[in-house]
Amino acid sequence: LEDAKEATGLNAWKMMVENNRYILKPLALNLTAKIPEDADVIAIVNPTQNFLDYEILGLQEYLKNGGSIFMALKAKQTVGLDKILKPIGIEPMNNYVLNLVQTQQGAGIQQGQTLGTVFSANSEITKVFGKNDALIFRNPMSFRRTTVPEGVTVDEIIKAPESSMSFDSLKIAGDGPQGAYTLAMTAQGKFPGSASNKPFSMVLVGDTDFMANQLLGQTLNRDLALNSLASLAKEENLISISPKESQVTKMMMTETMFYVFLLAFAIPLPVALLGTSITLWMKRRHA
Template sequence: MNKWIRGTNATVLSLAVIGIFIVLTIFLNSAKNLQVDLTENNKFTLSDQTKQTLGTLDKDIKIISLTTTDTNPYMKREVTELVQEYKKRTGKITFEEYDAVQNPAVAKQYEVSPAGTLVVQSGNQKKTLNFYDMFLPSQQNPNGYSFAGEEKLTQALVNLDVKEKRKLYFLSGHNEIPLAEMGLWRTGLEDANYEVKELNLLRDGKIPDDAEVLAIIGPENDLSDQEADLIKTFLSGKGKLYLALGFNPDMSAAWKNLDGVMSAYGIKDQHAVAIEPKQSAMNSPLSIVPEYSGHEITRKLQEYNLLTVMTLAVTLNADQPNADFPATPILKTTAAAYGETDLKTLSAQGSSKKDATDVAGPLNLGYVVESKDKKPKAVVLGGSTFLVDQFIQMQGNRDFALNSIGWLQEQTDQVTIRPREGDNLSTALVTNEQANFIFLGTVILFPLLFLLIGGGIWWRRRKG
């Protein structure tokens, strides 16, 4: 009788536990917004900016992940988990995953990176994010990483709501760097709702009325008198200037018109190339890692420890400031640097030695110009090679290029979400023998041991 009662109690207790588990499972499944993030870095906790953006979505968003076998599995997991968190918080987002190789028709619609591509789309509007743009070097662990995916994805959602594209014209006709060689920067600008066009003043005869910013990137020849007059007229109104100089051994002779455009803001081209003997960027003293000033353009880069690398950068100075348009330096070399003025010898030999004719450091490599009422007017940089596809992916080059245009255009919808420290991932190398031992132990031996122990306990109770 006692055995029957004990058996009945055990059965009832088991059924009760199973019933409680089922009810609890149904409750938790129905409470979709109930979530407790117990991860070390709160990787599943979204920022207030993201929650606000998701809460105000008024149109359907499709997010597509395109990966290949070359995609880092850790990156894929981080990005996928992030998108799933967005999807949980709004019914406006759908998420689809594709293998770009197995689905060529889908991949053909988008510019797919083998490292992984995330496409954010609503109607005819589309923003493309590369996986590797979401991952930054860790500040706390040299073997770790920081994940900036939330900032990138939320910014893409914000940009989808922008109806009007800003006009950005790139000057040509002076051997500037062609837009075809700055494809990654151009794509980034277009994703940020800029309309990018090329402008040849000799052909077009004027700067279009809808132009907001004129970009002059890496010119190797001076402007003509007529072009200089058109540009000065444009800048005397609401027009803004983005000037990134390039190296040319003939620039040691004064470029009257280009120098005249800069002098309107009190900035002077010193016609010298910055040399940094003690830096090791790309193992070349001609490659400079400038120090940031803490300006709005560089503040986030400085906070995230992202460096900008400039090669063959021209030194600048503003020793005769314009009170109407004050210029502020934002990029500077160390005191050990100097400006090589013998450009022809530097070009011929590829090396330099400091002498009395050179410009002493520290050197300025970039300025921002504002009006009296603190409105952005110009960005003048001593280098332009960091903008080409070959170098723009290095460290903070792309972010600096986009940030400087964003500051010039007074973008007020910039999303700022601090990157989250990623897991400290390490790879264990396991031999075939070790792998077989792990398999036998975890899949066969340990389960069998628990079965034997349980069976023994059951047998003893049955006998007793």
């Protein structure tokens, strides 16, 4: 969270969240599985170590009492959190979803950045996104809706284009099955086994790099991150699309190019305009 230079760091996300008046605090579940009562949202981003059974139970109890969780996971790194997702009808596919792009040599698989271009019109998070908008992910995994229990609502809020392909490994050999794979989902309602009337809410994204320093400012990535937190924190009035920042165009010149520009345009052009102005003034004066 504190690394501002590392491309995959989350410092930019941390600053953005804090600038929106949220307070971020670390939560060590290995010390206590009890979630603090003042925790509006639990963010689980890029976990790398398996959650222990008592930690999973602590998160489940939090959801049963109306808690809100934001999860950003990588393929092959579900670290036991599928035990939370399976009861609400969501299965992580542990695959890699890549876009199919057209090149001069024909269709090709684009490795690295994957676009999400299909948005749910029902979700508060994505219904403000336009048809021509896109999010940029890096080798995301997809999710599949399974048997959703009564009292729970699941929505597939972001999908890849229909031509996208799924692979079990990034060592690409041949084509993979095509489809509009689901890259982000939401779930809400009564968590299975809950005796409380408080509904839980969850946002699940199959990538963590979309909110990292390098990609957070790209396209709608920042809006997905902020809108997800606003929705989970019950602050729907904050859901929006951030205004685009002005782009600065820089002209890079070598020394030779600079002198050519100076002698061919910067000096002759003002002189020519001055001469034209004097000529017109003289003609009007003696007319």
